[in-house]
């Protein structure tokens with residue numbers, strides 16, 4: 577009787593530790609800050625992952641990514657860094673005032689940083705990446721946006737293998753420094769291919785934002801093409817942009 581009791585207890589202990597392990601191994605999620613998106617990807621992006629946001633001009637990539645940082649800071653107190661290769665801080669901030677995102681206030685609170693790296697074109701890959709890493713370290717950044725990867729890959733004087741560049745970003749910034757990172761990839765209008773075709777295999781997730789003309793008007797829709805470790809939605813969703821930012825709604 578006594579030994580059976582112990583045996584049962586052991587089994588319970590083993591089952592319990594297994595449940596605990598499974599719970600421990602469950603992927604941690606980073607809420608996206610985009611209304612309508614989290615329920616489609618089990619609650620958010622996998623923590624410390626590299627996600628590609630791809631689409632043509634005007635599809636909403638910049639608003640999507642900035643909102644990810646803005647809501648991350650406002651709702652979850654996480655510091656965000658926006659690295660741009662095209663826009664100046666002033667014009668960027670002005671656009672988001674229109675959208676009722678008070679980036680200046682967040683910047684004062686040290687929860688949001690914007691840096692423009694278009695002037696470092698003359699420098700090499702090492703300088704650009706070490707500038708980003710230094711910013712991430714100093715500001716304890718846990719949400720990062722690179723706008724765009726297309727521009728970053730072209731910024732270097734020496735041509736660089738996209739595969740190596742992504743590996744450096746993944747190893748040093750995403751994993752070692754613990755930064756959930758959005759890489760914006762610009763696709764020409766009507767183009768189906770994402771970037772060079774290499775980055776899509778290395779990224780943990782891909783969301784395409786599509787913009788096309790239908791019956792004399794622009795329509796926008798989003799599709800989650802890939803999200804590692806996630807039981808994701810396979811359906812297209814409408815992209816709605818308003819002064820409150822971007823949100824996804826089901827297509828009827």
Ligand SMILES: Nc1ncnc2c1ncn2[C@@H]1O[C@H](COP(=O)(O)OP(=O)(O)O)[C@@H](O)[C@H]1O
Nearest residue numbers: 632633634635636637638639640674817818819
């Ligand atoms: N207040 C607003 N209300 C509705 N749509 C807006 C508003 N502000 C910007 N937009 C839309 O968002 C588009 C720009 O989105 P953006 O994220 O900059 O695109 P991308 O970075 O993909 O080029 C504009 O072309 C415009 O159609």
Ligand SMILES: [Mg+2]
Nearest residue numbers: 637638639723
């Ligand atoms: Mg943009």
